Amino acid sequence: MSQEIMNRMFLADGTDYGLSSVIAGRSGSGKTYLMTELINDALKTAPFKEARIIYVSVKNESYWDKVKPTYDLDELFKTLQKSRIGVFYPTDPDMYEAELDSLIERTFLVSQENENTSFCIIVDDCNVLDKFNSTSRPSKMMTKAAIAGRSFNIKLTLVVHRIGNLPRILNSSLNAGIIMGISPMDNDYSKKILALDLDPYYDSLNSNKYSWGFADLLTGDVTLYSPFGE
């Protein structure tokens, strides 16, 4: 896979490419699978030598069979001292936002103590979170991570079902996205919200299962790719 795609999706390198990223596609379109494979590839490359990946799954599901998930933030950050991937499962639906905020806050503290380490916080199924929609503001820490994260080598990767799920305040903090099977409404949202025209790619993305497009959100360019592994 191209280094540029891996960097732009998951590497917090302090540049414009270090801004947050998004993965959008309907349920079952292959978002979590592709994300997992791309990270596995990325971690083998030099730019990711000092990278830490924090994967948060509100569905309590992970394709990293060899990484033991934790429900405890202390344990998560202890794990990250030795391993490059940490999997965190929030447990109480009433506390999803609070737990995620604590996780982001801790990441800011840890990043200041480890200036050479970059952090990518992947929040899968963000659309489940309260206030994670186009008309609300997401939590303060999530906003901080998206807006100020670049200077702290922290990147957010937001995994959503609909492009329309993205809170508008985050739009200008995104550098790139991966688009998978989408609905026609996503095309409209995408044009309006991200200035990204997906009309030419809609049929291909929907007729080729697990295929995907890399969207450069700084230029509006989209490149289509076959399903991972084919």
Ligand SMILES: Nc1ncnc2c1ncn2[C@@H]1O[C@H](COP(=O)(O)OP(=O)(O)OP(=O)(O)O)[C@@H](O)[C@H]1O
């Ligand atoms: N490139 C692929 N090759 C083979 N199988 C795939 C591929 N991508 C996804 N799958 C399979 O398709 C199923 C759905 O994929 P995945 O869980 O990644 O979807 P998702 O978009 O994350 O769905 P949800 O939004 O419900 O979480 C899984 O069983 C996964 O193993």
Ligand SMILES: [Mg+2]
């Ligand atoms: Mg998924």
